[in-house]
Amino acid sequence: MSELVLKQFELARGGILKDLEGVSPEIFDIQPKGLSNTVHWQLGHILVVTELFLFGQNGQLPAEYNDYFGYGSRPSEWKEGIPSVETILEQLKSQLDRIKAISVDSFENQLPEPILGNRTYGELVYFTAYHELTHAGQIHTILRAAQAS
Structure with a gap:
């Protein structure tokens, strides 16, 4: 069963990449009316x-990424130095390789303290x-709204 969740990441990332195929790069930073973020931020x-x-x-991302993309951040507050969509996509692919290498034996390990109710x-x-799939849906919605405008 645990292997299935790792496969789910592969399916979700594949779906996101498929949604982005052939999309004009300027679409990535359009924030459609009524939505609080962009495709760039979602990724x-x-x-x-x-x-x-x-x-x-202590993962493999620069600390400032949390300022750009963490909970409560907004693209409207971005200054300079934001990583490009191309950079983020490469990092998502690399991260997926690391996710697929996670040992399912580690799934039983107790967390030092619960994170969002997860023990x-x-x-x-x-x-x-689940979180990734939620945002994959948001990316799909933003793309459709941005392309329609």
């Missing part, structure tokens, strides 16, 4: 949250997969 947010939950505070690493992995 960065998936990357940051997954890195934090599955690989910890084991496995629960957190499942929650993170």
